[in-house]
Structures are given as structure tokens and as C-alpha cells.
Amino acid sequence: MASAPAVHIQGVTHRYGTHEALRDVSLRVAPGTLYGVLGPNGSGKTTLFRILSTLMPPSDGEARVFGRDTSEEADAVRQMLGVVFQEPALDENLTVRENLRIQGALYGLHGADRQARIDTLLERLDVADRADDPVSELSGGLRRRADLARGLLHRPELLLLDEPTTGLDPGARRAFWAAIERLREVEGTTLLLATHLMDEAERCDRVGILSEGRLVADDSPAALKAELGRETLWLDTDKPTALRDRIDAQFGVSTRIVGAMVQVAPSDPPSFLSALYEALGNYIRSATIRTPTLEDVFMVHAGVLPGDSREKVLTRNADPEGPS
Known part of the structure; x- marks a missing residue:
């Protein structure tokens, strides 16, 4: 499986009743890539992430993670996945270290190996000095980095980042991305990012734009801008x-x-x-x-302007797609 794409989606369509949330979507993400998914509300980002995280099968087509089918080999896919949600998935009453110990146990990590992995991530993510504090006492930026440690604890080959900097101030966002860049260098994890922020999309190796369930653009930020x-x-x-x-x-x-x-x-x-x-x-x-900017590319392909009353895609704080 080493030569397989990190993500291979072929002809994926997904329906909720008569509504098509995804329409014949095909894309490949190479190992080690930071791939960004952009799209307005209802474009299908949430549905795509749900399929990749094995929460549901596509109506048609197939999705594979490092060669494993997300429907037929869900258990194997889950072992290769880490997920950082829009809100931290941490127990606020426990300390950072206690949260990570529980997460490690869920993936079969125990003893000295688990402790060494926790210590390594806490240092790399600059959370070590707060490791024994309850999560409830941490700032938003520290919670985000602690949650990133949770998602990376079992050394996933693919990390799904679902609008991970939602609600963070500019300083906390910069610290989060500095941590991501350090981890990319050291761990080589493939990252799939859903974001509504153009500066985050600019960091990506490739960007895919979803509009009304279709993948309407897929290339590097520089190449997408050059097309205009x-x-x-x-x-x-x-x-x-x-x-x-x-x-x-x-x-x-x-x-x-x-x-x-x-x-x-x-x-x-x-x-x-x-x-x-x-x-x-x-x-x-x-x-x-x-x-041309990446925002221009987004407007051309998705048909949405900043501040347009139909979509607040460039200024919203979350992605309330619901079943899309």
C-alpha cells in the first residue's frame, strides 16, 4: 500500500433523499501533501469528510485512504486516520495529559511507549508546561494545540482538519500553523484541510474548490491564480x-x-x-x-462574493452545512 495515494476518490456521489450533496467527485491526494478543500455552505465539504472518516458510505463511487476502501475496510481506515474537529474533542474536566492517556488507550497505546509519545507531542506543540492543567483552564489556542496532539497521538498517516482554527484570534492561529509546519517536517503526515480562510488555503500544496457538490477546481494555489x-x-x-x-x-x-x-x-x-x-x-x-488572488479564483469558480448575502463563506465562524 506504500505506493497508493493518501486519498483516492473516484466518481463519488452522495444523496440525502433526492438532494445530491456530492456529484461525481474524483480527486487524488499524494502522500505528504497538505490539501485544502474550499467551498461555500452546502458545497459538500462536510459530506466528503464524513465519507473519508468512515462515518457513512457514498451513494455511488468509491473512496480510499492509502488503498483501503472507506466502506469495505472501515476498521483499517480508522487506524490510519486522525481527526481534528471544528471544536476540540477534549474532556474539559481532565488535564491535557489525562485526555491524551485515554486517547492513547483507545488506540492500544500503553505504558512507556504511550508516555513517550505524549511527551514528544506536548513538547513539539508547546503545551508541555500546561500538560497537568485541566483543559477548562486553557486558552482557545492552547486547547487547539492539545487537540492536535490528540489527533496525532497514534501516528495517523492521514489527518483530517475540519476548520481547525475556528474562533481563534490571529496570534493563536499563527501558533497553530507554526505547530502544523513543524509536524509536517518531522512526521510527514498527509493533511486534508477544510477551511474558509484564504490565507490558510494559500499554505496548501493543492486546493480543491467544491461548488454545489462538484469539484470545480483542483491545482496548486499558484496554478489556479495563473489561470486568471x-x-x-x-x-x-x-x-x-x-x-x-x-x-x-x-x-x-x-x-x-x-x-x-x-x-x-x-x-x-x-x-x-x-x-x-x-x-x-x-x-x-x-x-x-x-x-489575481486565491479569493478571486474562489469567486470565479464558486460564484460567491465576499459579503454576498447568499453566503458568508469568507467571514463565517463555522460551517453549518448539516447534511451536505
């Missing part, structure tokens, strides 16, 4: 369809409608903008020329 061109022009308008059609008819330049914006990728944006204002200025409220 070196510089792009974003036009704010009351009539996006009319403006797009006029640009197509008069200039023959590629355009996309993204929410109430029209995105244009001409070869020379400054010169093009001058000509555009002269020809169609009455359609344009404002215009911005910028180097």
Missing part, C-alpha cells in the same frame, strides 16, 4: 449581463460574471480600461485592476 492571467479587471455594475454582452460584442475579450461583478482578462488591462470607459462608461460604477 497576470492581471485582471473587475467591473462593478448594475447590469452585469448587459455589460458582459457589450464587451463580448465590441471587444471580443473573455469575460465572466461573478455575482454583481464582471471579470475581464485583457492582454493590457490599463489600456483596455481606458477604451472600455470611453465606449461603455455608462454601464460601469467602478473598476479595479489587480493581480
Whole structure:
């Protein structure tokens, strides 16, 4: 199984009644990769993680973790998995060390081996000086790092991170990611991350964007941004369809409608903008020329704008997808 992908999803569809939460999703994640999953509410992120964590089988298709089928070989898959949830899965009345001892026992770790592993993780995650304090007395950032130790205790080959920095302040988020980077160097664990934060997605080796249950983009952050061109022009308008059609008819330049914006990728944006204002200025409220960001990629593929009343995907504190 050593040569198998860390995650191999082939043609996965999942239905809740007549609703398709995932639609023919296929992706491969190489061992040692940090892979980010982005998507608005209802895009299927939670359903994908539930399938990978063996909580339910897909309606169609197959999902494998290091060659093991998540439906047919669930017990074997669970031994290879660690999970860090949106909220820490720790008993607040117990100390950090007591929580980790219980977690280790659940995976068959005992005695000196378990204690050595606990001590190693506490040191690597900078929680050692609080190991004998009740979890209830820890800050949010310390709880998160203690929970990361819980997820890593049994040396999982794949760690699922489901919006792990939800509710953390910027300093705690930086400390959490510093710990993740150190662990990647030392342990080589494959990481699958669900996040709504663009700076976290930028850290990933590859990013997959889910929209309405479909995987609509899958590549490195740099490659995804390069697809939009070196510089792009974003036009704010009351009539996006009319403006797009006029640009197509008069200039023959590629355009996309993204929410109430029209995105244009001409070869020379400054010169093009001058000509555009002269020809169609009455359609344009404002215009911005910028180097494409991962947020732009997300908006183009998922059709969601920051602050759009339909989705609060870039500012929300949690992912209330429910059965999606």
C-alpha cells in the first residue's frame, strides 16, 4: 500500500433523499501533501469528510485512504486516520495529559511507549508546561494545540482538519500553523484541510474548490491564480449581463460574471480600461485592476462574493452545512 495515494476518490456521489450533496467527485491526494478543500455552505465539504472518516458510505463511487476502501475496510481506515474537529474533542474536566492517556488507550497505546509519545507531542506543540492543567483552564489556542496532539497521538498517516482554527484570534492561529509546519517536517503526515480562510488555503500544496457538490477546481494555489492571467479587471455594475454582452460584442475579450461583478482578462488591462470607459462608461460604477488572488479564483469558480448575502463563506465562524 506504500505506493497508493493518501486519498483516492473516484466518481463519488452522495444523496440525502433526492438532494445530491456530492456529484461525481474524483480527486487524488499524494502522500505528504497538505490539501485544502474550499467551498461555500452546502458545497459538500462536510459530506466528503464524513465519507473519508468512515462515518457513512457514498451513494455511488468509491473512496480510499492509502488503498483501503472507506466502506469495505472501515476498521483499517480508522487506524490510519486522525481527526481534528471544528471544536476540540477534549474532556474539559481532565488535564491535557489525562485526555491524551485515554486517547492513547483507545488506540492500544500503553505504558512507556504511550508516555513517550505524549511527551514528544506536548513538547513539539508547546503545551508541555500546561500538560497537568485541566483543559477548562486553557486558552482557545492552547486547547487547539492539545487537540492536535490528540489527533496525532497514534501516528495517523492521514489527518483530517475540519476548520481547525475556528474562533481563534490571529496570534493563536499563527501558533497553530507554526505547530502544523513543524509536524509536517518531522512526521510527514498527509493533511486534508477544510477551511474558509484564504490565507490558510494559500499554505496548501493543492486546493480543491467544491461548488454545489462538484469539484470545480483542483491545482496548486499558484496554478489556479495563473489561470486568471497576470492581471485582471473587475467591473462593478448594475447590469452585469448587459455589460458582459457589450464587451463580448465590441471587444471580443473573455469575460465572466461573478455575482454583481464582471471579470475581464485583457492582454493590457490599463489600456483596455481606458477604451472600455470611453465606449461603455455608462454601464460601469467602478473598476479595479489587480493581480489575481486565491479569493478571486474562489469567486470565479464558486460564484460567491465576499459579503454576498447568499453566503458568508469568507467571514463565517463555522460551517453549518448539516447534511451536505
